[in-house]
Amino acid sequence: MTASSTPSEVQRCPLCQVEIESCPGRPDTVMFSQGTPGTRSKLWSRVCQFLKTTEQTTACINQDADRRGPQQLGDAFPDAPTIDLGAS
Numbered sequence: 001m002t003a004s005s006t007p008s009e010v011q012r013c014p015l016c017q018v019e020i021e022s023c024p025g026r027p028d029t030v031m032f033s034q035g036t037p038g039t040r041s042k043l044w045s046r047v048c049q050f051l052k053t054t055e056q057t058t059a060c061i062n063q064d065a066d067r068r069g070p071q072q073l074g075d076a077f078p079d080a081p082t083i084d085l086g087a088s
């Protein structure tokens with residue numbers, strides 16, 4: 001019942017326990033249960049790539065390489081705090 005200016009579609013991955021919001025003209029946004037929203041490639045790096053059985057990969061909604069795109073730097077690791085290398 002909410003009015004939205006941009007039609008978006010939210011899908012939930014039953015295996016990864018995340019929601020993926022698709023908006024026309026924008027990259028899909030993955031809502032993690034914790035932390036800041038990320039990308040499909042980030043979700044893949046952290047969760048989906050570890051699914052092994054056909055049953056799992058069939059149920060996962062983030063198995064499409066074309067939709068998630070290439071893995072980005074930093075995808076595979078928790079968001080690291082900014083490291084001050086001692087510039088003084």
Ligand SMILES: [Zn+2]
Binds near residue numbers: 013015016047060061
């Ligand atoms: Zn998934």
